[in-house]
Amino acid sequence: MNAKQKDVVATIAINVIVATVVGILFFLLAYILISGLPHVSWSFLTGTTDSFSGAGGIGVQLFNSFYLLILTMLISIPISLGAGIYLAEYAKDNWRTHLIRSAIEVLSSLPSVVVGLFGFLLFVVQFKIGFSVISGAIALTFFNLPLLTRNIEESLSAVPRNQREAGLSLGMSKWKTEIGIILPVALPGIVTGIVLSAGRVFGEAAALIYTAGQSAPVTNFADWNPMDAASPLNPLRPAETLAVHIWKVNTEGLASNAAQLSAAASAVLIIAVLLFNLGARVLGNYLYRRVTASK
Amino acid sequence: MEQTNSEFKQDGAPTSQDWARQLHHATRASREDWFGRGISYLCIGVIILVVASMLWFITSKGMATFTQNHVNLWQFLSGTNWAPDQGHIGALPMIVGSFAVTFAAALVATPFAVGTAIFMTEIAPNKGRKFLQPVIELLVGIPSVVYGFIGLAVVVPFMRHLVGGSGFGIISATFVLFVMVLPTITTMTVDSLRSVPRFYKEASLALGATRWQTVSKVILRAATPGILTAIIFGMARAFGEALAVQMVIGNAAVMPKNLISPAATLTSQLTTGIGDTIDGTLPSNALWSLALILLLMSLFFNALVRLIAKRGQLSHER
Amino acid sequence: MGIAAISMLLVGCGKATSSTSSSKSSSAALSGKVTAVGSTALQPLAAKAGSQFTSKNSKVNLTVQGGGSGTGLSQVQSGAVSIGDSDIFAEEKAGIKADTLTDHKVAVVGMGPVVNKDAGVKNLKMSQLKQIFTGKITNWKMVGGKDQKIVIINRAQGSGTRATFENAVLKGATAVKSQEQDSNGAVQKIVATTPGAVSYLAFSYFTNKLQALSVDNVTPTDNNVETNKWKIWSYEHMYTKGKPDKATAAFLNYMSSKDVQNSLVKDMGYISIHDMKVTKDAKGVVTNN
Numbered sequence: 089m090n091a092k093q094k095d096v097v098a099t100i101a102i103n104v105i106v107a108t109v110v111g112i113l114f115f116l117l118a119y120i121l122i123s124g125l126p127h128v129s130w131s132f133l134t135g136t137t138d139s140f141s142g143a144g145g146i147g148v149q150l151f152n153s154f155y156l157l158i159l160t161m162l163i164s165i166p167i168s169l170g171a172g173i174y175l176a177e178y179a180k181d182n183w184r185t186h187l188i189r190s191a192i193e194v195l196s197s198l199p200s201v202v203v204g205l206f207g208f209l210l211f212v213v214q215f216k217i218g219f220s221v222i223s224g225a226i227a228l229t230f231f232n233l234p235l236l237t238r239n240i241e242e243s244l245s246a247v248p249r250n251q252r253e254a255g256l257s258l259g260m261s262k263w264k265t266e267i268g269i270i271l272p273v274a275l276p277g278i279v280t281g282i283v284l285s286a287g288r289v290f291g292e293a294a295a296l297i298y299t300a301g302q303s304a305p306v307t308n309f310a311d312w313n314p315m316d317a318a319s320p321l322n323p324l325r326p327a328e329t330l331a332v333h334i335w336k337v338n339t340e341g342l343a344s345n346a347a348q349l350s351a352a353a354s355a356v357l358i359i360a361v362l363l364f365n366l367g368a369r370v371l372g373n374y375l376y377r378r379v380t381a382s383k
Numbered sequence: 384m385e386q387t388n389s390e391f392k393q394d395g396a397p398t399s400q401d402w403a404r405q406l407h408h409a410t411r412a413s414r415e416d417w418f419g420r421g422i423s424y425l426c427i428g429v430i431i432l433v434v435a436s437m438l439w440f441i442t443s444k445g446m447a448t449f450t451q452n453h454v455n456l457w458q459f460l461s462g463t464n465w466a467p468d469q470g471h472i473g474a475l476p477m478i479v480g481s482f483a484v485t486f487a488a489a490l491v492a493t494p495f496a497v498g499t500a501i502f503m504t505e506i507a508p509n510k511g512r513k514f515l516q517p518v519i520e521l522l523v524g525i526p527s528v529v530y531g532f533i534g535l536a537v538v539v540p541f542m543r544h545l546v547g548g549s550g551f552g553i554i555s556a557t558f559v560l561f562v563m564v565l566p567t568i569t570t571m572t573v574d575s576l577r578s579v580p581r582f583y584k585e586a587s588l589a590l591g592a593t594r595w596q597t598v599s600k601v602i603l604r605a606a607t608p609g610i611l612t613a614i615i616f617g618m619a620r621a622f623g624e625a626l627a628v629q630m631v632i633g634n635a636a637v638m639p640k641n642l643i644s645p646a647a648t649l650t651s652q653l654t655t656g657i658g659d660t661i662d663g664t665l666p667s668n669a670l671w672s673l674a675l676i677l678l679l680m681s682l683f684f685n686a687l688v689r690l691i692a693k694r695g696q697l698s699h700e701r
Numbered sequence: 702m703g704i705a706a707i708s709m710l711l712v713g714c715g716k717a718t719s720s721t722s723s724s725k726s727s728s729a730a731l732s733g734k735v736t737a738v739g740s741t742a743l744q745p746l747a748a749k750a751g752s753q754f755t756s757k758n759s760k761v762n763l764t765v766q767g768g769g770s771g772t773g774l775s776q777v778q779s780g781a782v783s784i785g786d787s788d789i790f791a792e793e794k795a796g797i798k799a800d801t802l803t804d805h806k807v808a809v810v811g812m813g814p815v816v817n818k819d820a821g822v823k824n825l826k827m828s829q830l831k832q833i834f835t836g837k838i839t840n841w842k843m844v845g846g847k848d849q850k851i852v853i854i855n856r857a858q859g860s861g862t863r864a865t866f867e868n869a870v871l872k873g874a875t876a877v878k879s880q881e882q883d884s885n886g887a888v889q890k891i892v893a894t895t896p897g898a899v900s901y902l903a904f905s906y907f908t909n910k911l912q913a914l915s916v917d918n919v920t921p922t923d924n925n926v927e928t929n930k931w932k933i934w935s936y937e938h939m940y941t942k943g944k945p946d947k948a949t950a951a952f953l954n955y956m957s958s959k960d961v962q963n964s965l966v967k968d969m970g971y972i973s974i975h976d977m978k979v980t981k982d983a984k985g986v987v988t989n990n
């Protein structure tokens with residue numbers, strides 16, 4: 089076999105592999121959507137859940153998922169941005185930096201159930217915050233941090249050196265260069281990373297069972313004062329998310345149509361993640377154009 | 384000096400004191416720099432604090448089995464009888480189970496992930512970016528519990544017809560994990576392939592190499608450390624995955640005899656048992672010891688990836 | 702023992718009447734935070750009753766969570782939560798100082814063995830059931846079913862459901878190592894789809910996709926549990942540490958009130974504590990009331 093033939097064979101092999109992967113992906117998506125979408129209705133999306141059987145709508149859970157996601161991102165993006173800048177700019181190539189990197193990677197590979205139990209024993213029990221949105225958001229932040237930090241560092245490091253030198257030679261500080269020049273260029277990469285981690289946060293169940301809790305008290309959606317107990321924005325109320333709801337319906341659900349309910353909720357979850365991905369992508373491109381003034 | 388200075392003064396130019404002040408005091412730029420440095424140090428400090436407290440927490444809990452309950456470490460690692468309620472703490476079945484599913488899943492997933500990544504970067508970059516990447520990113524968002532139930536509804540019966548037995552076991556877990564780690568390994572491999580400098584590829588093609596020769600001899604070679612990192616990350620995810628594996632592996636704390644009999648992993652045992660144990664008792668401590676093993680394993684994986692990356696880099700530069 | 706049981710029942714009834722009046726009269730006054738954590742088997746009932754309770758007492762902030770009986774008992778013992786939900790007696794759990802906790806039995810749950818429909822078995826002797834779960838009988842043919850290998854699906858070690866089953870069926874013998882699942886839903890799905898599978902479930906999880914077994918020709922019904930003809934059942938406990946605060950006490954009263962016991966409890970497939978004609982103590986000794 090000469091080089092040309094090898095090339096043809098390899099290309100075919102790769103195409104077969106990709107076809108298989110695409111096949112699996114589409115089977116999965118189709119399976120979830122086809123088994124779930126027929127059971128999705130407006131009343132399912134906005135209705136409240138029967139706390140006993142798990143039957144009924146998922147309105148509160150859907151809101152909780154997004155609220156928890158936003159809260160998690162509000163906490164984790166600034167911290168990982170700072171940490172990412174540290175690793176990309178300030179960290180020297182020595183054993184201490186290696187240790188820090190290893191520590192971050194270890195954090196990312198911890199099983200989420202362990203993170204959940206840690207959050208439970210520390211925030212829920214020790215600090216007496218209780219099963220709450222904020223406990224859940226902090227637990228999610230724990231394994232969001234390593235993913236985001238790593239991603240931000242990589243996106244920043246991928247920006248060509250001369251951009252940095254240009255900034256510094258203009259007499260700008262390192263910090264200003266980083267924020268004003270490097271960060272905007274790295275933005276699309278960072279946004280992709282945020283999207284990826286958001287997907288993971290959205291689908292996380294094991295870490296939330298013991299922190300944000302498994303109950304979704306009916307909230308008063310007319311009350312937007314975060315201090316009121318019944319307000320959906322109150323960070324101290326327990327909040328069952330969509331993924332936890334799917335887990336619960338599947339494991340302990342007593343509703344006769346539990347299978348359909350979980351399929352429908354899974355379909356909604358997938359679509360929500362899809363919309364979120366698309367939205368973030370559009371936003372990322374828009375920001376990129378705005379900040380870099382490139383058309 | 385004074386005179387010249389005064390002359391300068393008359394002209395409205397800075398005095399030496401002005402110069403000194405300027406030179407000794409921080410400029411706006413360097414103040415900004417200190418500010419920025421402070422912020423980024425603070426952030427990394429927060430992360431280190433989180434990691435350290437987790438490490439301390441899991442270690443202290445996991446060590447209690449040996450320090451408080453006086454279980455022999457060797458017995459814990461080599462024993463095959465896991466019945467904490469009766470005081471038997473042998474974690475070997477779970478250790479073997481975890482390793483088996485992790486390596487099997489990585490072994491199956493790697494060719495698929497690397498093939499897909501080559502397709503996305505070298506063969507059809509446009510289709511890759513517009514179509515494959517969003518779909519793969521979407522897969523990351525499917526909750527593991529959904530993977531678990533699809534595994535239970537589709538993979539387990541399929542394996543039962545294909546290879547016999549009850550369908551629960553390492554082979555089903557491998558299949559579910561393969562799909563779960565595929566996005567992780569693929570996206571990271573794509574990143575590392577994209578970061579190979581363009582001129583490598585151009586030089587190779589200019590020398591008359593075919594696309595496959597360029598990909599296999601130049602691009603994959605240059606991206607090897609990145610790909611290995613991707614695989615290790617995939618393995619770390621497989622190692623730590625709990626809910627999905629738990630549904631399809633069968634959770635039997637016995638030594639896996641073959642790929643199709645029920646087995647257990649560290650995470651599946653941890654998830655199954657933790658709600659039913661009492662804080663501070665042997666069954667609870669024993670489960671935390673399993674968590675400690677998980678932690679040590681991921682430390683080990685990390686050390687491995689550093690070693691490989693370092694070697695790859697060296698020979699690559701040579 | 703019988704007297705104690707009766708007096709407990711009477712106290713329960715007395716509380717029931719007082720709670721209905723108190724929840725009406727003191728709806729403005731009663732306030733506080735009540736957190737009930739633990740047993741996933743009790744969680745649905747507690748959650749539903751809880752939402753009814755808070756609709757009458759809007760000032761009370763009541764949260765019901767699962768997490769497992771072990772979690773419930775440890776957390777109530779450490780004082781982190783006001784109520785620990787459990788499927789088993791605190792005395793049965795090593796590491797729990799049962800004498801520091803107060804038991805409030807709020808319902809009874811009957812459990813029974815279930816098999817995959819293909820197994821061809823509808824009734825087993827108690828001794829056969831024991832031999833299956835200890836690994837002595839490995840094929841359905843040996844107990845009059847099809848020639849099919851028995852696949853045992855057990856519950857997680859230390860879980861309340863497993864403890865109840867093993868107390869009633871194995872009586873001290875050790876179960877053979879097998880698959881373990883930690884939830885009713887998972888067991889339900891696995892037994893329905895796996896040929897030759899056998900496990901056990903709470904009555905409320907029986908479906909027409911499974912074959913629920915009779916044991917010694919006794920059918921698994923609520924009536925048989927009430928008279929202890931059906932042996933595999935347990936209480937659902939709500940444990941408090943010491944004297945509960947006002948809001949917690951009111952909620953516990955509400956749980957044992959007729960409102961809950963006669964409607965909610967039955968609607969949800971539990972058995973009312975008031976209907977029991979026998980009492981079981983922590984050692985498993987059953988006495989007639």
